Each structure stands twice: as C-alpha cells, then as structure tokens.
Amino acid sequence: MKLDPFYLIVDSTEWIARLVPLGVKLVQLRIKDKETAELRTEIRTAKAICAKHGCQLIVNDYWQLAIEQGCDFVHLGQEDLEAADLGAIRAAGLKLGLSTHDDAELETALAAKPDYIALGPIYPTILKQMKWSPQGPERLRLWKSRVGDLPLVAIGGLNVDRIEGVFSQGADSAAVVTDITLNPDPETRTRQWLAATAPWRSVEMPLGR
Ligand SMILES: Cc1ncc(COP(=O)(O)OP(=O)(O)O)c(N)n1
Numbered sequence: 001m002k003l004d005p006f007y008l009i010v011d012s013t014e015w016i017a018r019l020v021p022l023g024v025k026l027v028q029l030r031i032k033d034k035e036t037a038e039l040r041t042e043i044r045t046a047k048a049i050c051a052k053h054g055c056q057l058i059v060n061d062y063w064q065l066a067i068e069q070g071c072d073f074v075h076l077g078q079e080d081l082e083a084a085d086l087g088a089i090r091a092a093g094l095k096l097g098l099s100t101h102d103d104a105e106l107e108t109a110l111a112a113k114p115d116y117i118a119l120g121p122i123y124p125t126i127l128k129q130m131k132w133s134p135q136g137p138e139r140l141r142l143w144k145s146r147v148g149d150l151p152l153v154a155i156g157g158l159n160v161d162r163i164e165g166v167f168s169q170g171a172d173s174a175a176v177v178t179d180i181t182l183n184p185d186p187e188t189r190t191r192q193w194l195a196a197t198a199p200w201r202s203v204e205m206p207l208g209r
C-alpha cells in the first residue's frame, strides 16, 4: 500500500471542506472532546467530502464510529490500541495506522500488523504536550529499516522547509497540523505543501529518494 506523501490532519469537517478540494489526497479527522452524535455527523460529512474529491479519509481514535459509518482507515495510538478490538477492525475491512514513539511501541505496533507506522514527534510540536523528546529526522532511517515495506509517516513540528529532510531520511509521508491550520493563509500553505511533496507523489520513485 502507498500513502500520499502529504498527510493533512485537521479537527473538523470545516477544514476538510476548505482544504481537500485544493487537491489533498490523504486527510485525518482528529477530533477531541466532542459527543458521539456530533462525532458521527462529522465523520459522515468528512467521508462524503473525501469521496467526492478522491481523498483517503483516516479517522483518528474512533474506530467503532469508523466501522459504523463505513470508513476504511483508522489511526490509533498505543493507548487506543490497548482498548481497541483489532479483530472487529479487521473484520470490517479497515486499514490501520499506528503511532510509535520508542522501540517498545514499535514492537507492539508491528505485532498488530498495521498498514502504516507513524514516528513522532520528529520536531517539537505545539499541538499537544508530549512526554517524548523530539526524535530528530535521523531516527526515521532507523525506523524505516525496521518497518521494511510498511509506509512510514513522519509527524510532529513539520513545516514546508522540513519536508525534504524527512523524506531524505526514509519517510513515505509527512503529517502536519499547525503549519497549515495556524497559518495566516491555510489555503496557500496547503498548496505549498502539495507542491513541495510532489516529487514524492510519482508512482515509481527513483532509488535512494
Ligand atoms: C499520523 C499520526 N501519527 C500520530 C498520531 C498520534 O496518535 P495518538 O498517539 O493516539 O494521539 P492523538 O492524535 O489521538 O492525540 C496521529 N493522530 N496521527
């Protein structure tokens, strides 16, 4: 499986409606602190927008709602994974992305046979408090050697200027929140991300890229 090299993460369908039509092909809906009914509506709406624009939607955390709404991809962290029913996720045909932050988490994640592995935080992030120090882009190379053919997602503190650095270390996709959502002009920033990740979007990548 291949992931688009530009992995946008947003916290509402408003953002999805605003940015996905610009050409985004991979988006995560990451909502915290909303009631189930509202989450259900958000997921349903996000799914419809993404389907219209040929964008892969990944639902963060809420795997039961993702199943209920007929989604096809979820992202779980390690604590989410502990509480999740992997059998139900697989039986529903969902693909699964997993977070990792250290060796033990990578081992746990690989045992769950995910469809991609994320490593973070690559750089300091202002989105949320994290107990891990920034990994640095070099750590992606070690992770890539361990995940083999599984797509590797870099996350945490990424911006347009840091894209080349994560792909040169072996990342297959670069995930981003605040460089876009806190930008004074999120549409222009999204277009910059699309352009900057274009070299990694081609079907066949030259060796060593
Ligand atoms: C692509 C990607 N990588 C990591 C995360 C973080 O997941 P998690 O550790 O479960 O933390 P929350 O995002 O749920 O706060 C992610 N969402 N996406």
Ligand SMILES: Cc1nc(C(=O)O)sc1CCOP(=O)(O)O
Binding pocket: 099, 100, 101, 119, 120, 121, 122, 124, 125, 126, 127, 128, 155, 156, 157, 158, 175, 176, 177, 178, 179
């Ligand atoms: C949600 C999330 N998870 C991370 C991890 O390391 O698992 S870092 C992160 C925040 C990403 O936001 P930004 O691009 O604004 O730094």
Ligand SMILES: [Mg+2]
Binding pocket: 060, 061, 075, 076, 077, 080
């Ligand atoms: Mg989570």
